Amino acid sequence: MLVVIANDLPPAVRGRMKLWFVxxxxxVFVSGIKDSVATSVIDYLYKYCPASSGVMIFRxxxxxxGYEVRSIGPTRKTMTEISGLQLVIETLKN
Structure with a gap:
């Protein structure tokens, strides 16, 4: 499974993503594509998304x-790694 969350994607990239994803x-894009296609999609995102896109990829x-997290540029959520486990930091609002 591949989940892609972006702050803002270029229109051409967003249109292309709709070929493989819901x-x-x-x-926010979700798909159950195979590993080889997922690798191609991730390479495509790294090639055509500027850092201002703020892309977070969960694969x-x-x-x-059981998963890996990657990012392109600054994202709205902060990532951290604890004992080799990648985590997304959520802030609590009172």
Whole structure:
């Protein structure tokens, strides 16, 4: 599975993403594509998305912890790594 969340994608990239993904919300893409296609999509995103796109990519993998997280440019959520586990930091609002 591949999940892509972006702050803002270029129109051409967003249109291309709609070929492989369901877009449940604007700039949120979800797909169950195979690993080889997922790698091609990730390479495409790195090639055509400027850092201002703020892309966060969640990809399922076969080794622990079962996923990897990548990003392009600054994102709205902060990522951290604790003992080799990639996590997204959520701030609590009172």
């Amino acid at each position: 877009e449940p919300r604007p700039n 399922s993998i076969s080794k622990p912890p």
